[in-house]
Amino acid sequence: MWTSRPEEPEFLVHPSVETYLKGWVHRPHPVFREVEQRAEAEGFPIVGPVVGRLLYQFTLLVKPRRVFELGSGYGYSALWFVAALPEGAEIFLTDYDARNLADARRYLGQLGRPVTIHTLEGDALAHFRETPGPFDLVYADIEKTRYPEVADLAYEKLRPGGLLLADNLLWRGRVLPPEAQDEKTQGILAFTRRIFQEDRWVSTIIPIRDGVSVSVRR
Numbered sequence: 001m002w003t004s005r006p007e008e009p010e011f012l013v014h015p016s017v018e019t020y021l022k023g024w025v026h027r028p029h030p031v032f033r034e035v036e037q038r039a040e041a042e043g044f045p046i047v048g049p050v051v052g053r054l055l056y057q058f059t060l061l062v063k064p065r066r067v068f069e070l071g072s073g074y075g076y077s078a079l080w081f082v083a084a085l086p087e088g089a090e091i092f093l094t095d096y097d098a099r100n101l102a103d104a105r106r107y108l109g110q111l112g113r114p115v116t117i118h119t120l121e122g123d124a125l126a127h128f129r130e131t132p133g134p135f136d137l138v139y140a141d142i143e144k145t146r147y148p149e150v151a152d153l154a155y156e157k158l159r160p161g162g163l164l165l166a167d168n169l170l171w172r173g174r175v176l177p178p179e180a181q182d183e184k185t186q187g188i189l190a191f192t193r194r195i196f197q198e199d200r201w202v203s204t205i206i207p208i209r210d211g212v213s214v215s216v217r218r
């Protein structure tokens with residue numbers, strides 16, 4: 001329990017709690033473990049099964065027809081979205097790296113879901129700006145200095161009542177007072193201030209893993 005940030009913590013959720021929570025996660029298909037094992041072996045940052053399951057639940061609740069994901073990597077978080085999307089829905093995946101997106105398509109194909117997948121290579125925010133809305137659900141997991149732009153653009157692109165989800169809101173404790181002054185932490189804090197503007201969003205930060213924000217667009 002931190003009242004201040006005396007030093008950067010190794011973890012926010014105690015590892016034994018994290019392991020316990022992971023133990024309850026049911027994965028809808030073997031491809032989830034395949035991608036988790038690859039990410040573990042490569043040290044590639046994915047949201048992991050506990051947060052993934054939350055994305056899956058929100059998708060089941062919202063039943064979005066159109067989803068935009070900023071920062072897809074090789075598709076682990078998208079697997080959770082696609083597994084829960086209703087038939088005929090579409091999802092836009094974005095990443096700087098074309099190989100990541102090709103791998104994401106291959107993994108997502110294994111789910112065999114009747115969903116349209118668009119992959120957009122390059123800057124996620126530029127693609128988001130260019131892709132006509134409205135969207136029902138937007139998910140952000142890109143470089144943290146760009147998070148404030150995500151909040152502004154997502155407000156424009158989401159329908160009223162739509163959902164904005166974002167990862168790393170606790171940033172391994174660096175957002176806690178006294179806040180770290182680096183650009184990434186400041187980006188996350190600027191994003192956080194925006195999503196807690198009550199006239200635009202109704203938000204909660206869920207403190208699992210590295211902190212996930214859930215924001216309903218007013």
Ligand SMILES: C[S@@+](CC[C@H](N)C(=O)[O-])C[C@H]1O[C@@H](n2cnc3c(N)ncnc32)[C@H](O)[C@@H]1O
Binds near residue numbers: 045074077097125143
């Ligand atoms: C944390 S990983 C995403 C992991 C993915 N959401 C998951 O949980 O499986 C971040 C990814 O976003 C990409 N990325 C970061 N900033 C980006 C940007 N501005 N535009 C496009 N891709 C970006 C990186 O190439 C990386 O693959």
